[in-house]
Amino acid sequence: MLLNLTSDQEFFRDTTAKFLNEHAAPTEIRRLRDEPDGFVAEYWQRGAELGWTSLLVDEVHGGGSISGSGLLDLALVADEFGRHAAPGPLVPTNIVAGAISELSPDRHARVLSELLAGTSVASWCHLEPRPHDGLDDLVLDVRVDGSDLVLNGTKRPVESAGRASHLLVTGRTGGGFTQVLVAADTTGITVRPMHTIDITRRFSEVTFRDVRVPADAVLGEVAGADAQVERQFQQALVMANAETVGAMEFALGMTLEWAFDRYSFGRPLASYQELKHRFADMKTWLEAGHAISDLAAEAVSAGSGEAGELVSAAKAFLGQYGPELLQDCVQMHGGIGLTFEHDIHLFLRRVALDRSLHGTPAQHRQRIASIAMDVGKAA
Amino acid sequence: MSADATEGLDAFRLRARSWIRDNLKPVAAGASAGVLRNNSTDDEELAQIAHERELQRLLFDAGFAGLCFPVAYGGQGLTPAHQQAFNEELTGHEFPVRLQAPTISPCAAVILDFGTEEQKLAHLPAILRGDELWMQFLSEPGGGSDVAGAQTSAIRDGDEWVLNGSKVWTTGAWWSDWGLCLARTNWDVPKHRGLSVFMLPIHQTGIEVSRIEMLNGTKEFCQEFMTDVRVPDTDRIGEVDDGWTVGIRWMFHERMLHNSPYVTIPAGDAHAGIGASSVLRVARESGKLDNPWVRDLVGEARMLQLTSEALQQRLTEGMRSGAMSDQSAAIGRLLSGVVSTRTNTIAYEIAGGDSGAWTDDDGAITDCGSDFLMRQVSTIGGGTTEMARNVISERVLGMPRERTLDRDVPFRDVPRGGQS
Numbered sequence A: 001m002l003l004n005l006t007s008d009q010e011f012f013r014d015t016t017a018k019f020l021n022e023h024a025a026p027t028e029i030r031r032l033r034d035e036p037d038g039f040v041a042e043y044w045q046r047g048a049e050l051g052w053t054s055l056l057v058d059e060v061h062g063g064g065s066i067s068g069s070g071l072l073d074l075a076l077v078a079d080e081f082g083r084h085a086a087p088g089p090l091v092p093t094n095i096v097a098g099a100i101s102e103l104s105p106d107r108h109a110r111v112l113s114e115l116l117a118g119t120s121v122a123s124w125c126h127l128e129p130r131p132h133d134g135l136d137d138l139v140l141d142v143r144v145d146g147s148d149l150v151l152n153g154t155k156r157p158v159e160s161a162g163r164a165s166h167l168l169v170t171g172r173t174g175g176g177f178t179q180v181l182v183a184a185d186t187t188g189i190t191v192r193p194m195h196t197i198d199i200t201r202r203f204s205e206v207t208f209r210d211v212r213v214p215a216d217a218v219l220g221e222v223a224g225a226d227a228q229v230e231r232q233f234q235q236a237l238v239m240a241n242a243e244t245v246g247a248m249e250f251a252l253g254m255t256l257e258w259a260f261d262r263y264s265f266g267r268p269l270a271s272y273q274e275l276k277h278r279f280a281d282m283k284t285w286l287e288a289g290h291a292i293s294d295l296a297a298e299a300v301s302a303g304s305g306e307a308g309e310l311v312s313a314a315k316a317f318l319g320q321y322g323p324e325l326l327q328d329c330v331q332m333h334g335g336i337g338l339t340f341e342h343d344i345h346l347f348l349r350r351v352a353l354d355r356s357l358h359g360t361p362a363q364h365r366q367r368i369a370s371i372a373m374d375v376g377k378a379a
Numbered sequence B: 001m002s003a004d005a006t007e008g009l010d011a012f013r014l015r016a017r018s019w020i021r022d023n024l025k026p027v028a029a030g031a032s033a034g035v036l037r038n039n040s041t042d043d044e045e046l047a048q049i050a051h052e053r054e055l056q057r058l059l060f061d062a063g064f065a066g067l068c069f070p071v072a073y074g075g076q077g078l079t080p081a082h083q084q085a086f087n088e089e090l091t092g093h094e095f096p097v098r099l100q101a102p103t104i105s106p107c108a109a110v111i112l113d114f115g116t117e118e119q120k121l122a123h124l125p126a127i128l129r130g131d132e133l134w135m136q137f138l139s140e141p142g143g144g145s146d147v148a149g150a151q152t153s154a155i156r157d158g159d160e161w162v163l164n165g166s167k168v169w170t171t172g173a174w175w176s177d178w179g180l181c182l183a184r185t186n187w188d189v190p191k192h193r194g195l196s197v198f199m200l201p202i203h204q205t206g207i208e209v210s211r212i213e214m215l216n217g218t219k220e221f222c223q224e225f226m227t228d229v230r231v232p233d234t235d236r237i238g239e240v241d242d243g244w245t246v247g248i249r250w251m252f253h254e255r256m257l258h259n260s261p262y263v264t265i266p267a268g269d270a271h272a273g274i275g276a277s278s279v280l281r282v283a284r285e286s287g288k289l290d291n292p293w294v295r296d297l298v299g300e301a302r303m304l305q306l307t308s309e310a311l312q313q314r315l316t317e318g319m320r321s322g323a324m325s326d327q328s329a330a331i332g333r334l335l336s337g338v339v340s341t342r343t344n345t346i347a348y349e350i351a352g353g354d355s356g357a358w359t360d361d362d363g364a365i366t367d368c369g370s371d372f373l374m375r376q377v378s379t380i381g382g383g384t385t386e387m388a389r390n391v392i393s394e395r396v397l398g399m400p401r402e403r404t405l406d407r408d409v410p411f412r413d414v415p416r417g418g419q420s
Helices: A007-023 A026-034 A041-050 A070-084 A090-103 A109-117 A226-261 A273-302 A307-338 A344-356 A361-378 B009-023 B042-062 B080-090 B097-114 B117-129 B243-259 B276-285 B292-321 B326-355 B368-373 B385-396
Strands: A122-125 A141-145 A148-159 A166-173 A176-183 A189-193 A203-214 B134-137 B153-157 B160-171 B178-184 B195-201 B207-211 B221-232
Touching: A007 A041, A007 A070, A041 A109, A070 A090, A070 A226, A070 A273, A070 A344, A090 A109, A090 A122, A090 A148, A090 A166, A090 A176, A090 A226, A122 A148, A148 A166, A148 A176, A176 A203, A176 A226, A226 A273, A226 A307, A226 A344, A273 A307, A273 B292, A273 B326, A273 B385, A307 A344, A307 A361, A307 B292, A361 B276, A361 B292, B009 B042, B009 B080, B042 B097, B042 B117, B097 B117, B097 B134, B097 B178, B097 B195, B097 B243, B134 B160, B160 B178, B160 B195, B178 B243, B195 B221, B195 B243, B243 B292, B243 B326, B276 B292, B276 B326, B292 B326, B326 B368, B326 B385
Parallel strands: A122 A166, A141 A166, B134 B178, B153 B178
Antiparallel strands: A141 A148, A148 A203, A166 A176, A189 A203, B153 B160, B160 B221, B178 B195, B207 B221
8 A cells, every 4th residue: 555655645645744744843742741632732733634534534524535545544644643653642533533424423513523623532432441351351331221321331541531522432232332422521421541651642541430321322323333343443453553654664764874873893783784684674574564554454444354354463463563673773772762862762652552552462363363263164 | 278468357367267166176275284294205296296297288278377478488478467366266276386486486487587589489388388397406515595606617618518516405306307507607707707507407417316305304305416517508598607697586586486476376375384274273173272372373373474475465566666676575585484483383382292292193283393393494495584684684774785705806716615
């Protein structure tokens, strides 16, 4: 995919890259450490004008894509986010906007238009606290009570919940998943900020205690949202994977430059075979990660039957080799690679965060094994 | 039937599908599992080779051989996309595996790139018909990865050349017909500038083929000893002393391996040997599929296979479009070697005690231990992964070259171990 972009996609990507060069430079990211939301409102609104929030939303509801596949276009944005370790709730806002557009655009027209304009953001309450993994093992209870639904349970980590106007909550009603869209200030919802390894992303623990919402807050069907949740999950994985690839690529480029410029014992680091071979390994992890990430993005975008397996393979691979590559970049830099002043940690943080969210490599290897076993049984 | 030049991909695919179904036998999954396993007698092997020659002839007669070779040389003049479609349709069927590498790629590919019109007409149709099996006379006992350091000598004598020396790691030379041979024609110039490439029949007076027994008992690899072998100058490929130009392309084709548009191989089979599916079979037949640690390893093997395949696809596209240099093939070579050794270790791990000692009733677990002993073949054969790392760092990333003592000096003055 990224090897052969259309000229429209190139232009779209360049526009985002230029904007991020200007507004998400490393000095700005360091400054945002003390910003409560991790980004400033104007930045997000201007990003929305560039198309960051509209790609999974149908044209008739105010969205639209560049290439015909909004998800592939969004992967380009995510890749640039990775290259810049950029701030902003890219994944949750797009997941929620896409779900509303697909399932309930009229009922939630105002929320959708605010998300598209970047004037408000939304969160996806998906993962759950230990011991649950929040993937298939998800226990937040959504109970039908007359014409209302009642939510009980806890979600964490939830990205940007402290800033979100609305929450898309994925819970369980008996044997199936149910999704509801609730205003963040609804009675019974408690948002408790968490610590995080990233500088600009913010996470919270969100608790729902007898949170009562009308039945039309449901997106899709009660106990019938399993396929939709899987689709959202795959979209989130595509974005996280693309972001990791972008961060790996930038960090490797930066470290290569360092290896050429830095001299020890009268010769550049780049001339030592031991280090050259490690760079060869890193280049191979990067190209392989790029390849599987792109292939998975195309499969998810096309809704192919292999999408689930491919996107988990991409997440498992990048979750393992992304942080490995970044840690090796730190090693190549030596002591300064561990300082706050140096930029490399901005990217290390991002790939480490992406590794831990949306399922770890170990969880995805289990998913892949389950799929392979099912296929094996059928054969 | 000859392929219509204007036949679309979809129509071609349908034609290929029905022909394959009507003419080629289905094969059981895992039939080609393992790492160079020693599981047939010489007679059985010769019978298999005879059968594969027939299969190649069948493909040729049906217009499915050499899809990307020009029509003038017995091919079909189609595109890599046609070969890919054919490979996809071929999955699950028998095919002439021994005629692919090294016969069709790199050998036939090199002849196509550098051969004269007469040479191409003499050999390419014969190869595509299944009449000629080729081997690479490339590595030498004294050489290893330093291919350009070849010491096999070729001395001109009128219209002929006289070759002396030894080549090694020629897979199946004992049942092959022709060799593509890199030899030194000039010792007074630096090593890359004194090489030439020749074609020679393997079974002739002056060539002694000796089979090498590997640690698992297989005797597929051979070593040849050449004594005063006479080769007509008309069987030289490329210019005299310019053999390294041929050699670079030769090794590019070798690194492309199953991504080569010339090679017919069932899609998904590119990682024959220990792949994710054999890991799954080992796990199932061990009765361990319910163990989370086993599933973790099964998932890892599958992840590695999918990623390796995706990488090969990306590199093929990148090199075809010019977005990546041809040297990028080394990236695919490195990952496939690393993935193969890791996958092999995974199967060994899952098999547990049965991989160290087994009976004939152990199904997929049988030979997991021997495969493990042979594990490094995938990071040695076809150019070591260390060489691939050199190529990636120096040619792809542009890092400084390793210091060498064999540049800009006549080859005869280059230090060589064990030959004072």
